[in-house]
Every structure is written in structure tokens, then in C-alpha cells.
Amino acid sequence: MIIVLKPGSSDADIEDVSRRVRDFGFKTHLSRGEVRTIIGVVGDDRAKEQLLALQSLDCVENVVRILQPFKLASREAHPDNTQFKVNGVPVGGKQVVVMAGPCSVESRAQLETVAAEVKAAGAHVLRGGAFKPRTSPYAFQGLEEEGLGLLKETSKRTGLPVVTEVMEPDKVEVVAEHADILQIGARNVQNFSLLKRVAECGKPVLLKRGMSTSIQEWLLSAEYVLAGGNPNVVLCERGIRTFETSTRYTLDLNAIPVVKKLSHLPVLVDPSHGTGHWEYVAAMAKAGLAAGADGLIIEVHNNPAEALSDGPQSLKPTKFAQLMSELRPLAEVLGRAL
Numbered sequence: 001m002i003i004v005l006k007p008g009s010s011d012a013d014i015e016d017v018s019r020r021v022r023d024f025g026f027k028t029h030l031s032r033g034e035v036r037t038i039i040g041v042v043g044d045d046r047a048k049e050q051l052l053a054l055q056s057l058d059c060v061e062n063v064v065r066i067l068q069p070f071k072l073a074s075r076e077a078h079p080d081n082t083q084f085k086v087n088g089v090p091v092g093g094k095q096v097v098v099m100a101g102p103c104s105v106e107s108r109a110q111l112e113t114v115a116a117e118v119k120a121a122g123a124h125v126l127r128g129g130a131f132k133p134r135t136s137p138y139a140f141q142g143l144e145e146e147g148l149g150l151l152k153e154t155s156k157r158t159g160l161p162v163v164t165e166v167m168e169p170d171k172v173e174v175v176a177e178h179a180d181i182l183q184i185g186a187r188n189v190q191n192f193s194l195l196k197r198v199a200e201c202g203k204p205v206l207l208k209r210g211m212s213t214s215i216q217e218w219l220l221s222a223e224y225v226l227a228g229g230n231p232n233v234v235l236c237e238r239g240i241r242t243f244e245t246s247t248r249y250t251l252d253l254n255a256i257p258v259v260k261k262l263s264h265l266p267v268l269v270d271p272s273h274g275t276g277h278w279e280y281v282a283a284m285a286k287a288g289l290a291a292g293a294d295g296l297i298i299e300v301h302n303n304p305a306e307a308l309s310d311g312p313q314s315l316k317p318t319k320f321a322q323l324m325s326e327l328r329p330l331a332e333v334l335g336r337a338l
């Protein structure tokens, strides 16, 4: 349920209604819009009669049942777009955010080289996997804690915040100590114990869509993080499984306007995993922005031919710089900035 307050309601009104709701045994999530304040109510819907009675208060405009199964992630509960900053980098606002870097952190030299290149080209956030979710147990599994250390050092040196994947609940703490954004990968989007732990970590979460996850399931996964007390979630469309084999996955750009309608959370597009081939990355990065994405996450490698993971879909730094220069005027036409 949501409680919509009348425009001009005072702080005392908001606190009074919130206290009454909490006294009924519900949790409240406040959303202060430019015109209206909405109190999201989470708890047992069977007790809704008590909430409906709050319509008699002067400051309450309406008490409405949220129709979507995801509540806090829905636009009904939070009409304005979610915006937040990661070490000064805005996410979800007018500025498009670009996260770039290697699939895996492979060595100090590799990470430093790629970080310097993506920074020079205008990327805002450095990506790089330390714990890698590989399909084969014989494939490179990542530098793990050593990789986290390299990410933190490189972040300090370049000033770029870092996004990296966490795969297990027990690693959330150490990853959160080293990274600015915690990535939940496609294969873990419904790892609910992991979602509950990242909800408590105090850092923003980049939640990838699973390759076989419906939009509703994806938003329900985001709901776990929001309901656990972490409002800073950014979604990422990275391609779904279809019958098509020309590309690694099928980048579902339909998902962007659909999610934008259903939810207030920022959404990124990952054209690297979405296509699996570097030649298609630029086209789908542009298409992602045109579809309304709030940003991109792109794999860049100084030597893709020898990359330990995802070389075929990685852009060389020069190609990435070229793409950035093409994205800038596009962002402007779309009423965004880059």
C-alpha cells in the first residue's frame, strides 16, 4: 500500500502518519517528490483496513494498494526517478554514466593501463571482475582478493570509483571494503541470500538481469535489496537467452522502456555481454542510450586477443574512445549529457 499525502503536508504531518503506520506493525519508506510525499507501506496486506482508515486524516489524499508484486521498486510507490552519487559520480540523473574496464582484473599492469585509457576517454566508473562466475570450472576464476586490492589501488590513483562482482554472501563485506558499487551478476540475480546481504552493505548495487529472468522477476530481486534497506540499486540489461545464435545473447532493449515505466530505478545497458562480439558493441551501446538507458557498462581490454575472459567482446581502448566521442552528441540529442 502507499499513502499519498496532500501537497504542502508538513514534516509533522509526515511524521504523524508514519508513526501511526509503524504502530500498526508496518515498515515505512518515505519518498519525497517535488510536489507530493508518498509513504510506502510494507507489511502484511491483510491488515489493510487499518491503513485505509488513515484516509480520514486531513493531510492524507489517498491510500492506494500497489498493484505490482514489487512494491518499493515500483513507480507507484516512488514516482520520481531514483538518483544517487557514487563518489561524486551521478547515477540516474540527466548525465549518462559510463562504466568501463576489463572483464577480469588480470594484473596490475593490465588494470592500470586500461583504467588510464578509459579515464582519458571519459568513463566515469572503472569495472573489473575479481571473483569471476565462469561457466567452466577450468576457466580463469579471477584474482579474487588480490584483484580487489588492485581495484582499490587503481581507484585511488585514478579517482574512478570501482564496480566489481560479488558472488557469495560471505564475501560481501570484503568486496564492500574495496569497491564503490557491488555487482550482482546475471547468474546470481535470484540468489536471495546474496541479495539480502548486499542490502545491508551500505554500498550501491548494480543488479544485472539474469539471462532467463523475466522483467517482473528481475524487479522482485531489486525489491529484496530495497526492502533490506538499501535504496541505491541500478539495474543492468545484459542480454537474455533466445533461439538466436549469431550473438552471445539477445540484448533485450524492450526491457528499457518497460522497466522505466514500471520502476523508478536507473537502468544501464551492457552491450558487451549482450552481443558477445566487439564489432556489435558500439551499435548496441548507441541503441541502449536511444532506448532510454541511464548509462552503459562496457568491457575494454588493452590486448583482447590475450584476455583471460571475454576477449572477443572487449573493445580496444582506441575503439572505446571513438565510441565515447560518438556517444556524446547522441546523448545531447536525447536531452542527456555525457
Ligand code: PEP
Binding pocket: 103, 129, 133, 184, 185, 186, 187, 208, 238, 273
Ligand atoms: C561480467 O560483467 O563480466 C559478467 C560476468 O556479467 P554477467 O553476469 O552479465 O554475465
Ligand code: MN
Binding pocket: 103, 104, 273, 299, 309, 310
Ligand atoms: Mn565479462
